[in-house]
Amino acid sequence: MASARTGELDGYAVGAACRIDARAPGRTLAEIAVGLDPEGVAVDVARRRAYVACSREDRVAVVDLETSELIASVEVGAEPIDLVFDEASDRIFTADAHGDSLSVVDAAELRLVATVSVGMYPSGLCADFEARRIYSGNSMGSSMSVVDLDTLDTIATVEAEPGAGAIAIDPARGLVVCVNFIAASATFIDTQTWQAVGRVDVGSGACAAGVVSRRGEVFIVNSLAGTLSRVSLDTFELVDEVAVGRAPVGLTVAPSGDRLYVSNRGAGTVSVVGADDAAQWGQLTVGEGPGGVAVDPSNGLVLVANAGSGSVSVVEDLLAGAPPRPVEDEEHWLVGKPLPEFSLVDFHTGERRSSLEWAERRYLINFFASW
Amino acid sequence: MRRREEARSGLDVILIDIWEGSDPRPEVERFCELWGVESTILMDETAEYARSLGVRGVPTNILVDERGIVRAVGLVRLDDLDAAIDELSARA
Numbered sequence: 001m002a003s004a005r006t007g008e009l010d011g012y013a014v015g016a017a018c019r020i021d022a023r024a025p026g027r028t029l030a031e032i033a034v035g036l037d038p039e040g041v042a043v044d045v046a047r048r049r050a051y052v053a054c055s056r057e058d059r060v061a062v063v064d065l066e067t068s069e070l071i072a073s074v075e076v077g078a079e080p081i082d083l084v085f086d087e088a089s090d091r092i093f094t095a096d097a098h099g100d101s102l103s104v105v106d107a108a109e110l111r112l113v114a115t116v117s118v119g120m121y122p123s124g125l126c127a128d129f130e131a132r133r134i135y136s137g138n139s140m141g142s143s144m145s146v147v148d149l150d151t152l153d154t155i156a157t158v159e160a161e162p163g164a165g166a167i168a169i170d171p172a173r174g175l176v177v178c179v180n181f182i183a184a185s186a187t188f189i190d191t192q193t194w195q196a197v198g199r200v201d202v203g204s205g206a207c208a209a210g211v212v213s214r215r216g217e218v219f220i221v222n223s224l225a226g227t228l229s230r231v232s233l234d235t236f237e238l239v240d241e242v243a244v245g246r247a248p249v250g251l252t253v254a255p256s257g258d259r260l261y262v263s264n265r266g267a268g269t270v271s272v273v274g275a276d277d278a279a280q281w282g283q284l285t286v287g288e289g290p291g292g293v294a295v296d297p298s299n300g301l302v303l304v305a306n307a308g309s310g311s312v313s314v315v316e317d318l319l320a321g322a323p324p325r326p327v328e329d330e331e332h333w334l335v336g337k338p339l340p341e342f343s344l345v346d347f348h349t350g351e352r353r354s355s356l357e358w359a360e361r362r363y364l365i366n367f368f369a370s371w
Numbered sequence: 372m373r374r375r376e377e378a379r380s381g382l383d384v385i386l387i388d389i390w391e392g393s394d395p396r397p398e399v400e401r402f403c404e405l406w407g408v409e410s411t412i413l414m415d416e417t418a419e420y421a422r423s424l425g426v427r428g429v430p431t432n433i434l435v436d437e438r439g440i441v442r443a444v445g446l447v448r449l450d451d452l453d454a455a456i457d458e459l460s461a462r463a
Contacts, residue, residue, distance in 0.1 A: 019381050022427045198403050226448045246428060246447040266447045268427025288418075288427050289390060307416075308390040308429065320450060332444035334424060342420050344387065344413035347399055353413060358435075362459060363383035365433040367415075369390045370402035 024244070025272065025323075026284030030068035030314040034061035037371050039124070040083030041127040041292040041312060044107060049093050051107075052305055052312055053292070054078035056371070060092060061107060065296065074110050076103035082125040082292070082313060084134060085287070086149055091106050095122040095136055102136060104152065107161065110179035116152050124179070124208075126167035131191070137165040137178055144147060144178045144189065156194040160187045168209035168218055170233055177233075179206045186220055188236055198236035202229040208251040210260055212275045219260055219273070221248045228262060230278050242278045244271040250293045254300070261302055261317075263290040270304055274322050281322050286313040289369065339365075380455060384410045389418040389429065434459060 036056035043050055043065070050063040054073075062072040075192030077096030080103065084093045091113070092105040100121065104114040120140025127134040127149060136145040142164050146156040169175070175197075176189040184206050188198040203222025206229075211218045217239065220229040221342060228242040228251075234270065245264025248271070252261050259281070262271040269283040270293060289308025304313045342355045386408065391398045395416055402408065415421050424433070424444075432446040434455050443455040 057439075088402045116395065139419055167431070223451075232463045246445055247430060266428035266430055266445070289429055308427075310392075326378055332425065332441075334444050336440050337441055339433070339441050340420075340423060342387075342413070342415075344420065345410035345417055347388065347396070347403075347414055355439075358383060358385070359439065360437050361437050362381070362437050363385055364456075365435065366384065366386050367389055367429055367431040367433075369388065369419055370390075370395075370398040 013228055013234045016177065018085055021249070025282035025317070025319045026270075026302075027316045027318060028285070028313055029316055031287055031306075031309070031311045032314070033309075033311050034062055034063065034066050034070055034305075035059065036310055037074070037307045038310065038312060039081045039307060040292045041305045042092070043082050043083040043173065043296045043298075043302050043303065044085050044087070045296070046087065046296050047107070048298075050294075050303055050312060051083055051085055052082040053094050055081050055097070058096075059311075060200050062095060062110065064296045064361075065314070068314065072110050074105050074112065076112060077101050077115060081123050084125045084127045086127060086129060086134075088129060088132075089149055091149075093125060093134055095125045097121050097123050097139075100138075102134070111167065114152055116147055116154070118147070118154070119143045119157065119301060124164075124166040126169055128169050128171055128177075130171060130301065133191075135167045135169070135176055135178075137167050139163050139165045139181060144176070144187075146194065158189055158194050158196070160189075160196070161185050161199070163206075166208045166221075168211045170211045170213050170218070172213050173216070173233055175233060177209055177220075178209065180254050181205060182209050184222070186218070186231065188233070195331070198237055200229075200231050200236050202228050202231070202238070208262075210251045210253040211256060212253060212260075213277065214257060217280075219253075219275075221250060221251045221262060223247055223249050223265070228260075228273060228278070240278060242273060244273065244280055245269050245283055250291050250304075251297055252293045253293050256296045256300070258321075259317075259319075259359075261295065263293045263304055263356075264322065265289050265291060265307070268306075270302065272317060272319055277322060277327065281319050282327055284315050284317060286315060287311045296349055308369065348351075382459075385410045387415050388408050388412060389414070389415045389421045389426070409455070436462070 025255030035054035077099035203225030205224030222346030287306025
């Protein structure tokens, strides 16, 4: 029920003068087909473009954010997973997992200009644009590479833990946080000495991170545990854990600093999490199997790479702040109903098999993708 | 996880592959080799069946009882999956 006050509905502060559905606090403005298994995404504000690493096609897709169209693509190394755009050098960097390298693309000419060897299976990238460094988490090498953004020289290789991947930085504290997927931990590295100065155990499948420097905290996504760990950057201790959506895999901190966006690969949603209350405010519906997430700093729109759909969603977050009541998950509409019949080809035998074969049996169906 | 669930509860496990692109077989082959998967794998190449069930993410688990009734959807966390299977077993 709308109140007399403009811009409020059921106690929810709204960011636009329009009705907000508490269970759908976002509005999809576009969904753009980009290619197979898009993962990392970054925004080029000046050109009004998004760059998307299409990991199954070994290329970067270029999207015009004004027209919402795919306008170009650039071949890079093998299996680009994460991606960074450096405005100062006007170059795009990809972490090419199966190439053990970073690809460097000239953003003006959209061509590959360099390849930088790093450790084994780089899967996470993060840049300190002021200090002119880019960090690569090398998952199979259990290490982090530090590369000069301008000269492309490797400054240091730092030992982390198994599955070193996602990276986040706090320049104010001179810290880099390297998240270790297999070890389910995070390593804290001093940017003056390149030595590890601390570590913390987090949840299983730790795979993304974002720093809220004003709070002195880093949030770490735990994909298998389905949670977000909040860790102090001063004590390196776990502060608390927040439940988010199913199989969370990506995270970005909003430029406003008041919230985080966490992509839930298992649900087709992005959780909006308050940076101060560490509570899930709501979930934005995006494409299928979302992964990489970024915010366009010029307008606050959320860009999400959907690995299942092969697309990028552009979504407006309509939440002005925390809701008055937490939104509870609804039970799936299928629960309590007969499973619709299926008839699908068996991978091993090539024969078609029907659900009737499992009549009067109890079974678990696991929908999966090999990526 | 799958072997454990099958062994523990006598539950059949059916893997359904989706969202692989135009040539899924080599990807699924690699997946099976890497993870030692021997369970039944069915191919939903167009994801039509997945969409008909409202599946929007992976992994998504669906638990079905002996009457063909869906008992739970989602169940990504291991403790949630264990609890749902235990409940299903208790009803039998």
